Amino acid sequence: MSETGLLAQITCPHCWHRFEPAETLWASAHPRLYGDARLGPDVQRRFLPTRFDAGGNAIDSQGSFCSEVCCPKCHLVIPRTMFELRCIFYSILGSPGSGKSHMLATTTWQMRQAMGQRFKLSISDADPDSNRQLNQSEERLFFNEHPDQLAWIPKTEKEGELYQPVQFGDETIWYPRPFAFVVQPLSDHPQIEKRDEISRAICLYDNAGEHFLPGGESSISPATQHLTISRGLLFLFDPTQHARFREACKANSDDPQITGTGRSHRQDQILHEAANRIRTHSGLAQQQKYGKPLVIVITKMDSWAPTLWPEWSQLEDPIRDSKQGLAGLNTELIEDVSRQMRVILAKHAPEFVNAAEGFADKVTYIPGSALGRPPEEDPDTGMLGVRPQEVKPIWAEVPLLYLLNQTSTGLIPSVRRSQS
Amino acid sequence: MSFEIVYTSVRRGLRTGSRGFCTVAATEGIPRALQEKMESFSGYSHHEATGGDLPVNHSHFVVRIQRKVYHILSRVADAGKDYSGRTNKIAHHLALTTAETERFPGGPASLFADEAFWVTEWERDPQEFPPDRLPQAALEPSESFDTWEYVFRDKGWAGVPAGIVDGNMKPVSIIVPSPTHNLDLLSEAMLLVPLEHRWEICFATYFLRQAPGTVCHWKFVLERTEEARRMRARSLGGVVDHAKQNAAPPETRFVEAARQCDPESAWDQTAAERQTATERDAPVREFSDSGGRGHQRRSRSRFAQPRHPAARRRPRRGRQIEDDDDFEDEPAVAVPVRDSAGFARKAGVWAVIGLVGVAIAVLAFAGFRQLR
Numbered sequence: 001m002s003e004t005g006l007l008a009q010i011t012c013p014h015c016w017h018r019f020e021p022a023e024t025l026w027a028s029a030h031p032r033l034y035g036d037a038r039l040g041p042d043v044q045r046r047f048l049p050t051r052f053d054a055g056g057n058a059i060d061s062q063g064s065f066c067s068e069v070c071c072p073k074c075h076l077v078i079p080r081t082m083f084e085l086r087c088i089f090y091s092i093l094g095s096p097g098s099g100k101s102h103m104l105a106t107t108t109w110q111m112r113q114a115m116g117q118r119f120k121l122s123i124s125d126a127d128p129d130s131n132r133q134l135n136q137s138e139e140r141l142f143f144n145e146h147p148d149q150l151a152w153i154p155k156t157e158k159e160g161e162l163y164q165p166v167q168f169g170d171e172t173i174w175y176p177r178p179f180a181f182v183v184q185p186l187s188d189h190p191q192i193e194k195r196d197e198i199s200r201a202i203c204l205y206d207n208a209g210e211h212f213l214p215g216g217e218s219s220i221s222p223a224t225q226h227l228t229i230s231r232g233l234l235f236l237f238d239p240t241q242h243a244r245f246r247e248a249c250k251a252n253s254d255d256p257q258i259t260g261t262g263r264s265h266r267q268d269q270i271l272h273e274a275a276n277r278i279r280t281h282s283g284l285a286q287q288q289k290y291g292k293p294l295v296i297v298i299t300k301m302d303s304w305a306p307t308l309w310p311e312w313s314q315l316e317d318p319i320r321d322s323k324q325g326l327a328g329l330n331t332e333l334i335e336d337v338s339r340q341m342r343v344i345l346a347k348h349a350p351e352f353v354n355a356a357e358g359f360a361d362k363v364t365y366i367p368g369s370a371l372g373r374p375p376e377e378d379p380d381t382g383m384l385g386v387r388p389q390e391v392k393p394i395w396a397e398v399p400l401l402y403l404l405n406q407t408s409t410g411l412i413p414s415v416r417r418s419q420s
Numbered sequence: 421m422s423f424e425i426v427y428t429s430v431r432r433g434l435r436t437g438s439r440g441f442c443t444v445a446a447t448e449g450i451p452r453a454l455q456e457k458m459e460s461f462s463g464y465s466h467h468e469a470t471g472g473d474l475p476v477n478h479s480h481f482v483v484r485i486q487r488k489v490y491h492i493l494s495r496v497a498d499a500g501k502d503y504s505g506r507t508n509k510i511a512h513h514l515a516l517t518t519a520e521t522e523r524f525p526g527g528p529a530s531l532f533a534d535e536a537f538w539v540t541e542w543e544r545d546p547q548e549f550p551p552d553r554l555p556q557a558a559l560e561p562s563e564s565f566d567t568w569e570y571v572f573r574d575k576g577w578a579g580v581p582a583g584i585v586d587g588n589m590k591p592v593s594i595i596v597p598s599p600t601h602n603l604d605l606l607s608e609a610m611l612l613v614p615l616e617h618r619w620e621i622c623f624a625t626y627f628l629r630q631a632p633g634t635v636c637h638w639k640f641v642l643e644r645t646e647e648a649r650r651m652r653a654r655s656l657g658g659v660v661d662h663a664k665q666n667a668a669p670p671e672t673r674f675v676e677a678a679r680q681c682d683p684e685s686a687w688d689q690t691a692a693e694r695q696t697a698t699e700r701d702a703p704v705r706e707f708s709d710s711g712g713r714g715h716q717r718r719s720r721s722r723f724a725q726p727r728h729p730a731a732r733r734r735p736r737r738g739r740q741i742e743d744d745d746d747f748e749d750e751p752a753v754a755v756p757v758r759d760s761a762g763f764a765r766k767a768g769v770w771a772v773i774g775l776v777g778v779a780i781a782v783l784a785f786a787g788f789r790q791l792r
Contacts, residue, residue: 031654036632038632039632040630040631040632040633040634041630041635042630096439096440096441096504097440097504097506152506152507154466154506154507155429155441155502155504155506155507155508157441157462157463157464157509158440158441158459158462159459159460159461159462159463160462160463160464160465160628161463161465161628161629163463165460165629165631165632165633166632167632167633170484170485170633172457172460172631172632172633174460208440208441209440210438210439210440210441210442213437213438213439213440214437215435215437215438216438218456220456220457220460221456221460256505260505263503263504265439375505377505381500381501382500382501382505383500383501383505383506383507384504384505384506
């Protein structure tokens with residue numbers, strides 16, 4: 001951190017280019033200055049400023065005061081907080097239909113609830129415009145005006161609103177839109193004096209599952225390159241897409257995802273593909289293991305756990321309140337559950353455990369359910385939906401809290417399980 | 421050679437291992453770069469504000485890929501649910517070279533009338549299409565401009581988007597209350613555009629976002645969308661807004677032609693003006709046969725395959741041109757840039773350098789004489 005309060009190096013959340021603050025471009029503000037070489041005629045022109053006002057904001061060539069800062073490579077707007085707070089990138093990956101969008105919407109919603117009351121942290125959108133899609137998903141599930149009617153989150157596309165086009169010469173490159181949050185201590189946090197050290201910007205991506213399939217990334221859509229700079233990976237393993245899991249649960253379930261056919265997917269191949277991309281882009285040798293945490297989220301717990309893991313009904317809350325009033329994460333409990341999950345996975349999907357542990361040094365298996373109940377089929381459209389009033393997430397926020405605990409000092413503290 | 425792809429969410433795509441959103445059908449031998457470009461035009465938003473009537477996006481864009489210019493016609497629409505019980509869409513894209521567009525003098529909108537050609541659902545196995553599958557261009561709709569009158573209360577509004585061919589091709593945003601009539605609005609407005617300009621017009625009947633490197637001249641935007649709010653707040657070109665019922669379109673001959681239901685009267689004036697400009701301006705003599713084409717239009721030989729004006733221009737010198745006709749279409753996709761300003765700046769700099777040089781020479785000469 002420099003004397004100006006800015007980081008010495010900034011990573012663009014759109015194109016992952018690293019640059020110094022002095023290289024930052026600004027978006028002009030004057031209505032006459034429209035048209036940018038990278039972003040097209042409808043966007044305010046980007047420029048390297050030479051004049052600033054007393055508040056440090058750039059002044060464009062027409063004398064207007066500017067406020068938006070942009071990446072010198074892709075010209076897309078970067079939230080200002082990312083110039084001041086250290087940023088942590090996490091990647092969420094999984095096969096198509098594994099529940100990434102649902103899990104992400106539920107995780108952020110649950111964290112918004114828990115962070116303030118229990119961890120004494122505030123969580124806010126770094127850029128509400130960029131997070132719009134995610135906020136809409138949260139609203140569909142938790143803020144719906146018709147909570148008794150079936151609602152669904154649209155299937156994530158490989159193109160469209162979640163991607164931003166940037167022109168490089170004749171080529172248009174489509175970058176995934178990041179979801180950025182700012183987490184910082186509230187005034188009653190015991191370590192409020194260390195606010196600058198503790199505060200973080202968190203950046204997440206909601207890729208379409210198709211991007212992780214072999215050959216799913218193209219030269220014009222480098223949608224998964226964030227894998228390389230991520231501080232940790234969340235891989236969503238969907239047991240309802242695994243033939244042996246489905247077979248084992250069939251007799252005891254009426255979930256259409258279990259009883260239906262043709263949903264099987266080789267999820268170990270997706271993990272292998274992600275591993276290959278990380279090795280290629282980061283220069284990791286084949287014999288080297290990935291040193292950052294890999295969290296395998298075993299999704300849709302409500303579907304498979306009643307049959308394969310009866311203990312799930314007594315699953316404790318891993319967030320524990322301490323006497324000091326600040327909650328912590330019971331990492332012992334999470335690691336204990338992880339060992340149990342590994343046994344179940346090794347029995348039904350040994351190829352997947354092999355793929356995960358062959359790639360990463362530290363693998364943690366965490367079960368979760370974004371909705372807490374199986375989806376229903378809409379009699380009119382045949383689509384799978386859920387009634388918002390019945391959504392009760394189970395451990396949905398735990399994987400991300402655990403990653404934060406493992407990768408950021410002081411933000412989410414650990415607590416030990418009491419002897420009783 | 422034309423190329424097409426069909427893109428939707430399926431259990432098994434055309435390429436080995438692909439599933440979910442992927443290409444399920446493509447023309448044999450389609451260039452990879454063209455396929456990727458067409459796939460990137462498949463974005464669709466399942467918008468809720470339409471009141472159950474999900475929009476269909478009919479679009480036409482001009483792109484340059486590996487030194488070739490393609491006109492990409494697309495139909496992107498909702499496709500119910502996919503194999504995993506989630507929302508689905510289906511996109512059918514057709515890429516034509518400039519030479520092929522000359523087979524459709526009615527313009528790009530006329531190709532969407534062949535409903536049997538455009539794929540609206542996909543329940544089959546992946547397949548390769550044979551080359552040169554093309555839609556049949558349908559006869560143009562009646563020249564009544566009734567749809568414009570129904571949506572905007574004044575037929576004359578149809579003349580506003582068409583009028584851009586007379587000016588600098590500035591885009592026009594058309595804010596509509598529902599997506600139901602967009603294709604009719606498009607077809608009717610296209611009637612006002614002279615035949616030789618029709619393939620220059622890029623449009624989207626369900627406009628979502630401008631991709632850099634492309635130009636969209638006619639943007640049909642749905643009421644109650646983010647894009648409509650943005651257009652009302654600020655638009656680079658004109659805005660035709662259904663909410664402004666009391667406003668009247670500016671009086672132009674296109675507006676008048678629409679009100680009179682006589683689109684060709686606007687063409688005739690365009691041709692006449694071009695003829696005057698041709699006589700006045702020698703460098704544009706290459707277009708001096710426009711009067712002849714005007715005569716063709718008056719005789720309603722709309723499908724007599726008039727040649728695209730771009731095809732008459734000379735190829736550029738000193739460049740390797742793979743496909744002369746196609747390469748010459750480049751100006752159609754160029755984003756307006758301030759080239760003239762840059763040229764003026766450069767000329768100014770050279771003039772200053774020249775003056776300084778002359779001054780130095782004079783001083784040197786004077787000094788030399790004094791020394792002698």
